Amino acid sequence: MPFPEIDPVAFAIGPLVIRWYALAYLGGVALGLLYGLSLLSKPSLWPANKPPFTSAEFIDFAFWSVIGIILGGRLGYVLFYNPAYFAANPLDALQVWQGGMSFHGGMLGLILVMYIFGRAKGANFLTTLDLLACVVPIGLFLGRVSNFINVELYGSVTAWPWGVVFPGAGDLPRHPSQLYEAALEGVLLFVILRLVTHVWFGLRRPGLATSIFAIVYASSRILVEFVRIPDVQLGYLFGGWLTMGMILSLPMLLGGLALMAYALRRRNEF
Numbered sequence: 001m002p003f004p005e006i007d008p009v010a011f012a013i014g015p016l017v018i019r020w021y022a023l024a025y026l027g028g029v030a031l032g033l034l035y036g037l038s039l040l041s042k043p044s045l046w047p048a049n050k051p052p053f054t055s056a057e058f059i060d061f062a063f064w065s066v067i068g069i070i071l072g073g074r075l076g077y078v079l080f081y082n083p084a085y086f087a088a089n090p091l092d093a094l095q096v097w098q099g100g101m102s103f104h105g106g107m108l109g110l111i112l113v114m115y116i117f118g119r120a121k122g123a124n125f126l127t128t129l130d131l132l133a134c135v136v137p138i139g140l141f142l143g144r145v146s147n148f149i150n151v152e153l154y155g156s157v158t159a160w161p162w163g164v165v166f167p168g169a170g171d172l173p174r175h176p177s178q179l180y181e182a183a184l185e186g187v188l189l190f191v192i193l194r195l196v197t198h199v200w201f202g203l204r205r206p207g208l209a210t211s212i213f214a215i216v217y218a219s220s221r222i223l224v225e226f227v228r229i230p231d232v233q234l235g236y237l238f239g240g241w242l243t244m245g246m247i248l249s250l251p252m253l254l255g256g257l258a259l260m261a262y263a264l265r266r267r268n269e270f
Contacts, residue, residue, distance in 0.1 A: 006149050024146035028139025033062045036135045045203045052123040068113030069106045076105010104248040126206035133213035134193050141186025148178035155227040177228040184220035207263035214256025218249040
């Protein structure tokens with residue numbers, strides 16, 4: 001099928017150009033904040049009926065989360081995906097508007113900010129991570145949809161009926177890998193975590209929601225990487241089939257499995 005005619009620029013006000021990609025980041029933070037506030041408003045979901053933050057504290061955290069996501073995402077891209085180029089052109093690392101963000105780097109930046117913020121508020125670290133795990137799929141969904149609109153991170157050539165002919169990628173249909181990730185990392189992961197929090201009361205076991213997030217995200221990312229074209233400057237690694245996305249997701253998968261074993265051994269905290 002042909003690529004839908006979607007302008008990557010959402011709107012412009014004079015010289016100010018607003019792209020869907022920027023709106024995805026802002027929308028992810030805003031909707032994540034609202035959903036997080038909804039979770040915090042239900043004490044029965046949390047260990048000992050005590051949410052990790054008050055509503056006011058979580059609103060304060062939203063500001064710092066933007067800084068952690070942007071700095072971590074950009075630094076992760078610089079170090080993981082194009083270190084040689086940025087070593088030769090260090091000032092280009094500051095040009096975030098030119099594109100180039102890493103989910104794994106953004107995740108680490110967000111975790112670091114949450115650790116500092118949560119420690120200042122006296123919150124349990126694993127419980128604060130569980131809160132993050134529940135809200136992040138919203139931003140992931142919006143981000144992957146914006147990747148599709150930007151015609152980036154598309155997949156390999158396919159004969160499947162939903163293949164998309166992307167502008168600038170030749171005349172053959174390709175896997176819409178961005179939409180695969182939006183469905184798996186966004187919709188599916190959100191639904192699973194919603195069941196964990198509201199049906200199985202999994203937030204009462206600190207670390208459980210975080211472990212499920214790590215396992216599902218990493219498994220989904222590794223699976224989609226088999227049909228997603230890797231960054232051109234890296235290509236395929238170690239024998240021609242591994243990608244940097246797979247390599248970065250593997251520790252996340254193993255860490256998630258270990259954390260799940262730890263969380264399930266703990267008593268359900270009512």
